[in-house]
Amino acid sequence: METIYTLKKQDLKPWLESLAQDSDVYVPARDRDNSLVDFFNLSEIKDDLGFGQGQEKRYVLDLVEKTKRSPKQVMYPHWEDLLDFSYEKDPENIEDEKIKLSVSQEAPNSIIFGLKSCDCQAIAKMDAVFGQGIVKDPYYMKRRENTVLISLGCDTVFEDCFCTAVGGSPYGFDHTDLGLMEDGDHYVVFVYTKKGNALAQASNSYLAKADAKDGQDYKSRMQERGRKASEKMSSMWPKTAVEDMAEHLNKAFDASQWKKVSQQCISCGACTFVCPTCYCFDIRDDKDNRQGKRYRCWDFCTSYLYTLEASGHNPREDIQKRYKNKVNCKYNYNFQRQGHLYCVGCGRCVEVCPVDMDIRQIVAAVLKSKQP
Amino acid sequence: MDKTNIVESKHVMAKENPYLPSVAVVKKTIKETPNIISVQVMLEDESERDSFSFKPGQVAQLSVFGSGESTFVINSPASDPSMLQFTVMKVGVNTTAISNLSPGERVGIRAPLGNWFPCQAWEGKKILIVGGGIGLAPLRPLIFHILENRKKYKDLTLLYAAKTPDDRCYKADLKQWEASKDINLAQTIDTACHGWDEEVGLCPHVLEKMKPSPEGTVAVTCGPPIMIKFTLEVLKKLNFDSSHVYTTLERRMKCGVGKCGRCNIGEKFVCVDGPVFSLEELEKIPEPFI
Amino acid sequence: MAKKLTETIIAKAEELFDQVEVMAGYSKGSNPLKVSPCFIEKKQDLDQLIFDKLCINNLATYAYRLSKQVKGNIGMVLKPCDAKAVNQLISEELIDRAACKMLVVGCAGVLDHQKISRHLGGARVFSANIGPETIEVETAEGKKELKTADFYADKCHWCSISDQDMGGDVFVENQQKLQAPKKDRFEDVKQLEKLDLDQIEAYWKDEFSRCIRCYACRNVCPLEVCQDQCIVHLDFPNWQSQKVVPSENKFFQLIRVMHLAGRCVECGECQRVCPQNIGLLKMMKKMNQQIETLFNFTPGMDVEAKPPLLTYKTVEENIEEEELI
Numbered sequence: 001m002e003t004i005y006t007l008k009k010q011d012l013k014p015w016l017e018s019l020a021q022d023s024d025v026y027v028p029a030r031d032r033d034n035s036l037v038d039f040f041n042l043s044e045i046k047d048d049l050g051f052g053q054g055q056e057k058r059y060v061l062d063l064v065e066k067t068k069r070s071p072k073q074v075m076y077p078h079w080e081d082l083l084d085f086s087y088e089k090d091p092e093n094i095e096d097e098k099i100k101l102s103v104s105q106e107a108p109n110s111i112i113f114g115l116k117s118c119d120c121q122a123i124a125k126m127d128a129v130f131g132q133g134i135v136k137d138p139y140y141m142k143r144r145e146n147t148v149l150i151s152l153g154c155d156t157v158f159e160d161c162f163c164t165a166v167g168g169s170p171y172g173f174d175h176t177d178l179g180l181m182e183d184g185d186h187y188v189v190f191v192y193t194k195k196g197n198a199l200a201q202a203s204n205s206y207l208a209k210a211d212a213k214d215g216q217d218y219k220s221r222m223q224e225r226g227r228k229a230s231e232k233m234s235s236m237w238p239k240t241a242v243e244d245m246a247e248h249l250n251k252a253f254d255a256s257q258w259k260k261v262s263q264q265c266i267s268c269g270a271c272t273f274v275c276p277t278c279y280c281f282d283i284r285d286d287k288d289n290r291q292g293k294r295y296r297c298w299d300f301c302t303s304y305l306y307t308l309e310a311s312g313h314n315p316r317e318d319i320q321k322r323y324k325n326k327v328n329c330k331y332n333y334n335f336q337r338q339g340h341l342y343c344v345g346c347g348r349c350v351e352v353c354p355v356d357m358d359i360r361q362i363v364a365a366v367l368k369s370k371q372p
Numbered sequence: 373m374d375k376t377n378i379v380e381s382k383h384v385m386a387k388e389n390p391y392l393p394s395v396a397v398v399k400k401t402i403k404e405t406p407n408i409i410s411v412q413v414m415l416e417d418e419s420e421r422d423s424f425s426f427k428p429g430q431v432a433q434l435s436v437f438g439s440g441e442s443t444f445v446i447n448s449p450a451s452d453p454s455m456l457q458f459t460v461m462k463v464g465v466n467t468t469a470i471s472n473l474s475p476g477e478r479v480g481i482r483a484p485l486g487n488w489f490p491c492q493a494w495e496g497k498k499i500l501i502v503g504g505g506i507g508l509a510p511l512r513p514l515i516f517h518i519l520e521n522r523k524k525y526k527d528l529t530l531l532y533a534a535k536t537p538d539d540r541c542y543k544a545d546l547k548q549w550e551a552s553k554d555i556n557l558a559q560t561i562d563t564a565c566h567g568w569d570e571e572v573g574l575c576p577h578v579l580e581k582m583k584p585s586p587e588g589t590v591a592v593t594c595g596p597p598i599m600i601k602f603t604l605e606v607l608k609k610l611n612f613d614s615s616h617v618y619t620t621l622e623r624r625m626k627c628g629v630g631k632c633g634r635c636n637i638g639e640k641f642v643c644v645d646g647p648v649f650s651l652e653e654l655e656k657i658p659e660p661f662i
Numbered sequence: 663m664a665k666k667l668t669e670t671i672i673a674k675a676e677e678l679f680d681q682v683e684v685m686a687g688y689s690k691g692s693n694p695l696k697v698s699p700c701f702i703e704k705k706q707d708l709d710q711l712i713f714d715k716l717c718i719n720n721l722a723t724y725a726y727r728l729s730k731q732v733k734g735n736i737g738m739v740l741k742p743c744d745a746k747a748v749n750q751l752i753s754e755e756l757i758d759r760a761a762c763k764m765l766v767v768g769c770a771g772v773l774d775h776q777k778i779s780r781h782l783g784g785a786r787v788f789s790a791n792i793g794p795e796t797i798e799v800e801t802a803e804g805k806k807e808l809k810t811a812d813f814y815a816d817k818c819h820w821c822s823i824s825d826q827d828m829g830g831d832v833f834v835e836n837q838q839k840l841q842a843p844k845k846d847r848f849e850d851v852k853q854l855e856k857l858d859l860d861q862i863e864a865y866w867k868d869e870f871s872r873c874i875r876c877y878a879c880r881n882v883c884p885l886e887v888c889q890d891q892c893i894v895h896l897d898f899p900n901w902q903s904q905k906v907v908p909s910e911n912k913f914f915q916l917i918r919v920m921h922l923a924g925r926c927v928e929c930g931e932c933q934r935v936c937p938q939n940i941g942l943l944k945m946m947k948k949m950n951q952q953i954e955t956l957f958n959f960t961p962g963m964d965v966e967a968k969p970p971l972l973t974y975k976t977v978e979e980n981i982e983e984e985e986l987i
């Protein structure tokens with residue numbers, strides 16, 4: 001899609017509000033009561049949201065900071081009901097108790113605004129998990145189909161960003177529907193997909209088409225900006241082709257080294273729950289008297305209980321086995337299964353870890369141990 | 373029913389929603405050992421029942437609504453998919469709930485899941501089956517398949533190990549097989565006890581003593597992880613080729629369709645790439661038996 | 663100053679090292695405001711140890727696990743307040759006094775990096791230079807100078823044990839003395855108690871609407887040694903739904919509060935590690951206040967003391983029987 005638009009900064013608020021009329025629009029904002037930056041549903045915080053510094057509102061739009069949690073929960077919520085069940089007596093034979101099952105799922109139209117390139121990459125990886133394989137996941141897919149992604153290129157690179165080390169880039173717009181670049185008093189809007197195109201056309205009172213010459217100029221500037229931001233990123237490890245990482249991980253570490261790097265981990269779920277590509281879930285039943293729900297909820301592989309079998313046998317009893325599995329899952333196993341690394345270098349896990357575990361250093365150590 | 377050919381298996385994924393179970397009615401429960409019970413169920417919906425089929429080795433997610441799902445291998449003969457049998461050891465909540473089921477109660481079934489024994493590829497070969505305790509369950513439909521298609525296979529040998537005579541599952545089957553000329557049955561228990569006149573000793577040791585010839589033989593084993601591990605070692609020692617040795621593995625499973633990430637062993641998902649693995653495949657995966 | 667202290671710690675650790683199999687201490691972190699726990703198994707690696715104002719982690723978190731993992735003794739670098747947790751574990755007979763060699767370091771107060779990053783509006787810090795008076799940080803917006811006194815961990819503001827050895831095997835004195843301005847320990851609890859019940863309810867609902875049930879708070883707590891068997895995950899009875907909703911999240915936290923009654927040493931770790939910035943410590947403090955008034959007991963101060971809820975008296979001096987009914 002070649003069309004390029006521009007959006008005046010002062011139009012951002014009315015544009016998003018107009019989009020919110022028939023979609024849930026998620027925007028990154030800082031909650032000033034507790035300093036957290038997260039994606040919020042615009043219609044839920046609208047009256048308390050300031051678009052710019054200096055406004056005395058509880059929430060303020062934040063397009064620079066990374067959100068603490070990833071936007072994955074818009075399409076893959078922390079928990080969701082899979083089905084309702086109820087035991088029902090047969091009126092003709094009250095001895096006979098039947099089971100009634102029903103499924104209901106809401107999949108509202110959603111727009112995620114202001115997500116970063118790494119988060120878009122991550123959604124593409126989620127798509128691979130839930131949309132490919134022997135069967136599609138209908139719950140995820142339904143939400144995913146109704147979701148439009150509007151991302152914003154990164155000019156600020158944070159200390160824990162490392163997207164370029166895992167094959168991404170700060171202006172990597174390859175999985176987004178619309179991509180935005182900040183440019184003085186306006187945003188440049190690049191259209192990438194049919195979905196994005198439809199949204200842009202429907203927004204013609206806010207978006208103005210750029211002429212061809214400007215368009216060329218914007219494009220080359222976007223590339224330049226991406227290059228600049230990439231340069232700011234500290235290089236994490238010896239330059240290694242993404243394809244070779246799996247191989248290195250297979251061979252590099254022996255058990256004693258895994259023990260050393262994972263010893264401090266306290267087996268919590270923080271890194272997993274903030275990670276945009278972690279997708280593991282548990283399925284459980286909540287029953288109240290004669291009816292209940294079967295639901296799924298995120299689970300975390302660093303937990304002792306994750307692989308604990310009913311018999312008491314636990315194949316990943318120690319944290320070193322669990323952490324080794326986690327790193328391999330991201331850099332090795334999923335690569336062999338799907339052909340992608342399951343880390344997009346967002347650095348969130350590094351930031352939240354209570355005990356300063358740094359996946360970058362561990363991967364770097366693996367790769368270094370394989371250097372000649 | 374055509375017993376010579378197992379019809380193409382219809383995966384659970386034929387359903388649009390792979391998480392939605394089919395309702396089945398408990399028909400019969402059989403007490404195998406003091407803490408192991410077999411449950412026979414029948415899909416409630418007739419058309420579902422008619423179109424259902426599975427292959428030896430495939431598993432199901434069985435649930436008592438309110439207690440959650442657990443994974444069990446379907447251990448009844450694949451030639452009669454109208455009645456499905458599961459064997460359950462009472463160890464957790466769901467298994468306890470299943471053990472307490474009585475005929476007429478409803479359960480949820482998501483099946484068939486996973487891969488199966490490549491029985492067709494083994495035609496014309498000798499089959500050596502080594503099972504331990506409740507690990508005979510996945511092997512049971514395989515044994516039935518071979519017995520039903522007896523002419524297509526050469527010798528069939530089953531070595532079955534249990535802690536004590538009482539801990540053996542499927543005692544009625546064992547009795548029949550003991551009398552049958554179609555299968556050579558050897559049984560062993562861990563320590564000698566009164567009235568037992570068969571082998572005594574751990575399964576791998578007995579197997580080593582038996583010295584089965586690897587010539588034209590496929591070996592299949594299943595049991596507790598530690599038994600599988602040592603049995604495979606013995607088979608290697610006896611010069612079995614890893615491509616001719618099969619086992620089934622267990623991991624906790626949740627989704628059963630390769631989504632939830634729970635059941636991985638290295639890059640393999642037990643629910644999709646397994647539960648049946650050849651030793652050749654396992655040799656490429658790190659630490660499969662822990 | 664910090665350098666000299668670190669050197670002394672390393673020297674003392676070397677002396678202690680022959681008696682232990684592994685030594686838990688602090689090492690350089692991945693980020694200028696963090697330190698990283700480390701576990702040293704070889705004497706020559708002891709030079710990785712550091713000690714400065716960023717050593718906020720309570721290494722007692724690892725005391726129980728390490729003591730189960732290694733056959734020999736374990737060694738730990740502890741601040742006096744961290745040593746309280748170890749003492750409490752000992753008094754509950756969860757770890758063996760003789761098998762745990764404590765190197766207690768006098769403390770001039772530690773900084774709460776969350777406070778710093780909140781002050782900076784969450785902006786990430788590229789470099790930091792920390793002095794007793796000022797902190798110099800560099801962020802995307804440039805260099806900034808902060809007043810050290812504003813960023814002490816809460817617990818430092820009411821600490822009264824910063825220069826006690828707390829029953830350790832070795833005590834390393836700190837030339838710097840505690841500089842955190844004194845504050846009232848129950849200030850925030852009092853503020854909250856001024857509100858009426860509906861408002862308190864609303865406050866906690868808002869707080870727990872953010873909880874993601876990552877269990878970091880539980881797993882970091884040195885005293886929650888039962889984390890792998892936690893009733894929160896139990897299938898039967900199904901006490902706690904795994905659905906992440908404010909009421910369930912609060913329930914989980916109330917379980918923690920109850921199970922830590924008379925045990926919590928107020929190290930503040932649970933609140934520090936919460937990725938969702940939930941003010942968990944208010945609850946813990948409230949419970950401790952109760953325990954102090956009812957049983958006149960402060961956890962972690964005396965290895966010989968029997969924690970009041972691990973024993974019973976036929977008559978409790980401070981509890982009127984009627985109150986219980």
Ligand code: SF4
Nearest residue numbers: 275343344346347349
């Ligand atoms: S592993 Fe860490 S850095 Fe990689 S995508 Fe997940 S949270 Fe981001």
Ligand code: SF4
Nearest residue numbers: 265266268271353357
């Ligand atoms: S790496 Fe850190 S965040 Fe992840 S489980 Fe371990 S302690 Fe928790």
Ligand code: SF4
Nearest residue numbers: 873874876877879936
């Ligand atoms: S650390 Fe915070 S977010 Fe995590 S479970 Fe505890 S209260 Fe909830």
Ligand code: SF4
Nearest residue numbers: 883926927929930932
């Ligand atoms: S409850 Fe929190 S403050 Fe109390 S001992 Fe545990 S981690 Fe420390």
Ligand code: FES
Nearest residue numbers: 626628632633643
């Ligand atoms: S059980 Fe979910 S991936 Fe295998």
